[in-house]
Each structure stands twice: as C-alpha cells, then as structure tokens.
Amino acid sequence: MADAKPTADNTAQDDLAAEWAAALEQQETAHEVMAPAEQVSPAPFTNFTPTGNGGAGNDINMILDIPVQLTVELGRTRIPIKHILQLAQGSVVELDAMAGEPMDVLVNGYLIAQGEVVVVNDKFGIRLTDIVTPSERMRRLSRGM
Incomplete structure (x- = not known):
C-alpha cells in the first residue's frame, strides 16, 4: 500500500481549521467567563479517527469524503x-x-x-x-x- 501524502486541499483545510481554532480560543479568552453549564469547547474540523472491530474502520472510510x-x-x-x-x-x-x-x-x-x-x-x-x-x-x- 502506498504512503498517503497530504494534498494541497488537505493542507489548506488543516490551515483553515487551525486558524478557526486559534480565533475561537482568542474569542473565548476575550469574553467574560461563562457559567460552567454554558461552556462549549471549540472543536471545529475535528479529525475523525474511526475505531471499531475488524474492518469497521475501512467501511466508514468509504463514506468520509462524500460531500x-x-x-x-x-x-x-x-x-x-x-x-x-x-x-x-x-x-x-x-x-x-x-x-x-x-x-x-x-x-x-x-x-x-x-x-x-x-x-x-x-x-x-x-x-x-x-x-x-x-x-x-x-x-x-x-x-x-
């Protein structure tokens, strides 16, 4: 199996995700502290890593790129x-x-x-x-x- 190399599209998406995460983190610290029940951890574009038994991870990989x-x-x-x-x-x-x-x-x-x-x-x-x-x-x- 060939090594997966990052494409320019994936790199751009990763850069955009990092930019959003940094900006949301700045916004969280700039605003007044929210009550614990209202706090939401910023997690835009979280990488999904399928886990499971046997070939279940391979099955989910088939649909991950469907728009x-x-x-x-x-x-x-x-x-x-x-x-x-x-x-x-x-x-x-x-x-x-x-x-x-x-x-x-x-x-x-x-x-x-x-x-x-x-x-x-x-x-x-x-x-x-x-x-x-x-x-x-x-x-x-x-x-x-």
Whole structure:
C-alpha cells in the first residue's frame, strides 16, 4: 500500500481549521467567563479517527469524503407570492425565530445541532451549543416518513 501524502486541499483545510481554532480560543479568552453549564469547547474540523472491530474502520472510510449540504437556518416564514414580488432592497421579512435563539444546523435538510453565530477574521461561523442525539435523529426521521 502506498504512503498517503497530504494534498494541497488537505493542507489548506488543516490551515483553515487551525486558524478557526486559534480565533475561537482568542474569542473565548476575550469574553467574560461563562457559567460552567454554558461552556462549549471549540472543536471545529475535528479529525475523525474511526475505531471499531475488524474492518469497521475501512467501511466508514468509504463514506468520509462524500460531500453533504450543511445549512445554518436563521428562521423561516410563509408569505404569499404577491408579497415576494413586492420585496425590494431594504425590505424586512419577519421570521419565526426570536432574536438570541440558537440557530438550527442541518445536514442534507435534517437537524443535527443548534448553535450561535461567531465572527472570526470578518467571516461568520457557528459555535455548536447542542448536538441532536442519534436516537432523537432517528425518531425525527421515522416521524417524517
């Protein structure tokens, strides 16, 4: 088996992950100390190392590079088409979410977590504050079918 060499894409992703981790660490120290129940350890782009028995690690490796759609949802609303046609620059659309509520993090349209917005080096990101448990995800999937 040939030695795996890092590609330029992997190196760029590692550099970006390190930059986000450093910026989040700076942000944590700059803000006032949070209560222990609110503390969330920053872990963007954590390397996933599959473990398991036998060939289970090889099975998971087959899907690790499959791209998925990650969406952060601020809120939703239902409005008639006539109101959409009246939208112009500066229009305000009211959403069902309240200010300060956590935002939903969806993967391929399925809720997997909630989080809060962070700004790092003039870019927006999201700090995950609550992960949906696998059993809850399965319950939601079965309810939706």
